[in-house]
Amino acid sequence: MALVRIGGRKTEDGLPAVARSAEAGERDGAQVLSDRADVTAFLARHGIDYERWTPAHAVASDAPPEAILAAYAQEIAALKARGGYVTADVIDVSPDTPNLDLMLAKFSREHWHDEDEVRLIIEGRGLFHVHPPQGPVFAVEVEAGDLIRVPRGTHHWFDLCGERRIRAIRLFQDASGWTPQYTGSGVDEGFDPVCFGPAYVRP
Numbered sequence: 001m002a003l004v005r006i007g008g009r010k011t012e013d014g015l016p017a018v019a020r021s022a023e024a025g026e027r028d029g030a031q032v033l034s035d036r037a038d039v040t041a042f043l044a045r046h047g048i049d050y051e052r053w054t055p056a057h058a059v060a061s062d063a064p065p066e067a068i069l070a071a072y073a074q075e076i077a078a079l080k081a082r083g084g085y086v087t088a089d090v091i092d093v094s095p096d097t098p099n100l101d102l103m104l105a106k107f108s109r110e111h112w113h114d115e116d117e118v119r120l121i122i123e124g125r126g127l128f129h130v131h132p133p134q135g136p137v138f139a140v141e142v143e144a145g146d147l148i149r150v151p152r153g154t155h156h157w158f159d160l161c162g163e164r165r166i167r168a169i170r171l172f173q174d175a176s177g178w179t180p181q182y183t184g185s186g187v188d189e190g191f192d193p194v195c196f197g198p199a200y201v202r203p
C-alpha cells in the first residue's frame with residue numbers, strides 16, 4: 001500500500017527528522033496519507049493513477065524477466081488496452097546491480113518524460129517525489145502490488161529505499177519518449193530521499 005507525504009523539507013542538519021505527531025498523521029511537518037482511498041483521491045487530483053493490484057502472482061525473487069512478463073500477461077494486456085502502451089519490460093535492481101549508483105543518479109534529479117511513467121511494483125520499494133506546477137512537492141512511496149502512472153510532462157524524481165531493491169514491470173507507449181528531460185531546478189536537493197517504511201504510520 002502506497003504512502004503519500006506532502007511537504008516536509010530537508011532538516012537543517014541534513015539528517016532525517018524525527019517524529020512529531022504520528023497520531024495526527026503528521027510528522028516532520030509533513031502531512032502523511034496512508035488510507036487507500038485518501039491516497040488514491042489525492043494522487044488523482046494530480047493526474048496520477050494509483051491502484052492496488054493484489055493478490056500478486058507468485059514469482060521467485062530470481063525469476064528472469066520473461067517469467068515475470070508471462071505471469072503478469074493478463075494484467076499487462078489490460079494495461080496496454082487501457083493506456084495505449086505497446087511494450088512492457090522488467091526493471092530489476094538490487095544492491096548487487098553493476099553501476100547502480102550511476103543508474104540511480106539519472107533519475108534522482110527533477111525531470112519529466114514525453115510519455116507516461118507506468119510501474120507495477122513486483123518487489124521492493126521506491127520513492128517518487130512529484131513537483132506539481134502549483135502546490136508543494138509530495139512524495140509517494142510505492143511497494144509490491146502498487147500500480148502507479150505518472151503522466152507525461154509531470155515533474156518528478158525517483159529514489160530507491162534503504163534496501164536498494166525494486167523489481168517492477170514498466171509499460172511504454174514509445175520507449176524512446178522515456179528519456180529523462182532534466183529541469184535543472186535543484187528543487188530535488190531540498191528533499192530527503194528517505195522512505196517512510198511500514199512503521200512510519202504505525203510507530
Ligand SMILES: [Fe+2]
Pocket residue numbers: 107111112113117156157158180
Ligand atoms: Fe522518471
